[in-house]
Amino acid sequence: MGKRNYSQYCPLAYAMDVVGERWTLLIIRELMFGPRRFTDLQRGLPGIGTNLLSLRLKELEQRKLLRQRVLPPPAAATVYELDQLGYELAPAIRELSIWGMRYLCLPIPKQHHIGKVQSMFALMNSFLPADSDATLTIEFFDPYDAFYATISNRELLLQHGAAPQQPDAVVKTEWRSIVSIAGHQPDVYTALEQGLLNVTEGEADAVKRFFQQFTLPVAMEP
Structure with missing residues (x-):
């Protein structure tokens, strides 16, 4: 057929x-x-x-x-x-x-899969640069994979793999945490305190400044 x-x-x-x-x-x-x-x-x-x-x-x-x-x-x-x-x-x-x-809401339903690419999409869709001078590269990884995000000239570049040059910070995390933090649930300060973002190289201040450039436009569950 x-x-x-x-x-x-x-x-x-x-x-x-x-x-x-x-x-x-x-x-x-x-x-x-x-x-x-x-x-x-x-x-x-x-x-x-x-x-x-x-x-x-x-x-x-x-x-x-x-x-x-x-x-x-x-x-x-x-x-x-x-x-x-x-x-x-x-x-x-x-x-x-x-x-x-x-059609999305926070918190993320536990039964829903969040992979690396979904977290990259969340950053892509929520990029709203608050700091016109921000120039940052952050590398994110979990036990299986990695990607890096570069902000420069109010533009965002997302790419699979490790950053080709030394990033401002390297962060171990779960992909669903990136989505939640992009929606400020929790905010980046709380996420760092709770270990949802574990900075293994570089400065935590760079990670804070990075996530200040994102606002994920999703609803909150009542």
Whole structure:
């Protein structure tokens, strides 16, 4: 049986034919900040089965939205990364995620998964620089993964992996803590006191200044 489509001469219908299957947009979300291994995608999408993930990746590769690449030694791992067509979806995905913010609330339900990319999205969607002179790089990590965030010229850069140059601070944390702190529940001062943010290198003041540039627009549960 061939893949179903809407059979409508409409650009939105055609777009949905390409990316409207379940999990497809979330796979693209996982790749927006750089290449990921298959196991990285599994960890970021814990509800998807191995066979279905393989199928969706194959479909996206056939549609020229992503490609596979083998990293040079010593890594020598196969990664998936967005192709040009995939990256062109990034603005639409960001706008859709901002639209979806109205359905989120704090505190985060305990049963809901928060992975690294969700925490990066929370920072991306809540960036509201209060300090025009802020120039900071903060590296965040948990036992499995890391990313870094750089603020410069009132712009935010988010990227997988360790910071290529010495950051202002290195912070061990849980990804859901980043989302909560971006929403000031708790604020960064309380988070540091409670150990939700553990500064392993650099200065805590840099972390405080960093989170002062974010306001996550979500509702609070009554």
